[in-house]
Amino acid sequence: MESYVVIGAGQAGGRAVEALRANGFEGRIDLVGAETHLPYERPPLSKELLAGDDAPFELMHDAAWFEERNITLHLGTPVTAIDRAAKRIVVGESRSLAYGKLLLTTGGVVRQLDIAGINLDNVHYLRTIEESRAIGDMLKSDARIVVVGGGFIGLEIAASARKRGCSVTVLEAADRLMGRALPSEIGSVFAALHGASGVDVRLNTGIERIEGRDRVERVVTSSGEAIEADGVVVGVGIVPDTTLAAEAGLRVEDGIVVDEFCRTSDSSIYAAGDVTHHPNPLVGRRIRLESWQNAQNQAIAAAQNMHGADTPFEEIPWFWSDQFDVNLQMCGAPDGWDNLVTRGDLTARDGLLFQRQGEKIVGAIGLNRPRDMRFIKRMMTAGKTPTAAELADEAVGFRDLMK
Numbered sequence: 022m023e024s025y026v027v028i029g030a031g032q033a034g035g036r037a038v039e040a041l042r043a044n045g046f047e048g049r050i051d052l053v054g055a056e057t058h059l060p061y062e063r064p065p066l067s068k069e070l071l072a073g074d075d076a077p078f079e080l081m082h083d084a085a086w087f088e089e090r091n092i093t094l095h096l097g098t099p100v101t102a103i104d105r106a107a108k109r110i111v112v113g114e115s116r117s118l119a120y121g122k123l124l125l126t127t128g129g130v131v132r133q134l135d136i137a138g139i140n141l142d143n144v145h146y147l148r149t150i151e152e153s154r155a156i157g158d159m160l161k162s163d164a165r166i167v168v169v170g171g172g173f174i175g176l177e178i179a180a181s182a183r184k185r186g187c188s189v190t191v192l193e194a195a196d197r198l199m200g201r202a203l204p205s206e207i208g209s210v211f212a213a214l215h216g217a218s219g220v221d222v223r224l225n226t227g228i229e230r231i232e233g234r235d236r237v238e239r240v241v242t243s244s245g246e247a248i249e250a251d252g253v254v255v256g257v258g259i260v261p262d263t264t265l266a267a268e269a270g271l272r273v274e275d276g277i278v279v280d281e282f283c284r285t286s287d288s289s290i291y292a293a294g295d296v297t298h299h300p301n302p303l304v305g306r307r308i309r310l311e312s313w314q315n316a317q318n319q320a321i322a323a324a325q326n327m328h329g330a331d332t333p334f335e336e337i338p339w340f341w342s343d344q345f346d347v348n349l350q351m352c353g354a355p356d357g358w359d360n361l362v363t364r365g366d367l368t369a370r371d372g373l374l375f376q377r378q379g380e381k382i383v384g385a386i387g388l389n390r391p392r393d394m395r396f397i398k399r400m401m402t403a404g405k406t407p408t409a410a411e412l413a414d415e416a417v418g419f420r421d422l423m424k
């Protein structure tokens with residue numbers, strides 16, 4: 022019986038081993054992860070777990086669940102190399118494990134800032150539960166927190182910190198919030214939301230250095246201003262963790278390059294989750310996503326294909342973010358936002374924005390419209406082509422447009 026090894030015990034790794042067993046694979050499964058925890062999902066780390074809601078830290082499954090399914094766990098165990106010729110992975114200095122097929126779910130690592138003071142106490146990034154807890158410890162009422170980066174993670178941290186009574190400044194080097202993924206029409210709504218909630222949002226403002234004796238005392242911005250601070254959180258994106266794959270000679274290009282079956286350039290090695298650069302026929306190009314949905318569903322697809330399914334993976338990308346009382350959802354991955362149709366009232370945080378390419382919807386953003394977004398995703402998957410007038414008209418139901 023063949024044995025499968027999964028490297029990376031995050032969300033994608035956890036879902037993949039679950040899917041392998043659910044799809045009837047009875048051989049040996051080893052799940053190897055650098056973190057000391059059983060697999061867990063990260064979205065609560067910047068939301069419930071940080072906002073002081075007393076939300077418990079939940080694992081995807083407990084240890085007994087893995088034991089019952091005969092999945093061998095190697096936690097706190099970074100893999101140092103893949104020997105493709107011998108079909109073995111190397112753990113630490115000398116231990117190795119054989120694989121028949123290998124799945125890489127190594128995710129991403131935070132992009133680091135190379136500035137003076139970055140190693141001072143009370144300066145944090147956010148990717149792991151330990152980092153979330155360390156940030157949570159800083160969020161005492163009245164603490165002065167500077168968040169570097171006005172993307173999704175930075176803004177969720179800012180909202181959580183405000184909920185805890187901190188005074189919060191967000192520094193964003195670009196001229197708008199969440200500008201990497203979203204248009205200025207949405208960035209401005211969130212700038213207003215954060216401003217009205219007491220966050221000091223500084224656009225066109227980078228960070229020059231952090232000052233302090235042992236712990237952070239102040240942040241100096243690109244315009245030379247000093248902002249007194251008790252804590253700093255840096256959220257300036259992630260880079261896909263392709264080190265192992267690249268060293269093993271797999272094709273890497275802003276992520277591990279996989280085909281529609283989640284196979285890398287080595288047919289015995291698959292990859293899934295944030296680390297993949299994959300084709301998406303519904304979007305019409307290759308993309309890399311950093312999203313919960315993709316981590317889950319691509320991992321399931323990879324597991325099924327490892328076990329002989331031969332089913333291409335394709336779905337409309339979907340992402341959400343919660344900030345204050347706004348639930349933002351986005352479908353699609355448009356190249357840009359320039360052919361927009363609005364429905365509802367975005368400034369009142371109750372509306373939808375569509376990006377069309379010809380008649381086709383290639384992107385949709387919903388503010389506090391979770392139900393609509395479910396239908397819109399289905400419409401995009403089915404390739405429906407409603408007119409701009411229909412999309413804009415609240416009287417036209419999305420259920421009807423699906424017909």
Ligand SMILES: Cc1cc2nc3c(=O)[nH]c(=O)nc-3n(C[C@H](O)[C@H](O)[C@H](O)COP(=O)(O)OP(=O)(O)OC[C@H]3O[C@@H](n4cnc5c(N)ncnc54)[C@H](O)[C@@H]3O)c2cc1C
Binds near residue numbers: 265
């Ligand atoms: C704070 C936060 C909030 C988020 N909120 C949302 C949200 O609201 N909505 C949304 O859609 N998405 C959200 N995301 C994104 C989502 O969590 C990620 O897309 C998802 O975690 C990706 O899963 P993954 O398994 O591919 O990678 P990861 O979660 O990064 O897991 C990869 C794992 O591989 C391990 N690893 C790496 N290299 C090795 C090695 N050599 N040996 C052994 N192990 C290794 C790592 O330690 C890690 O545990 C959020 C992410 C964060 C950090």
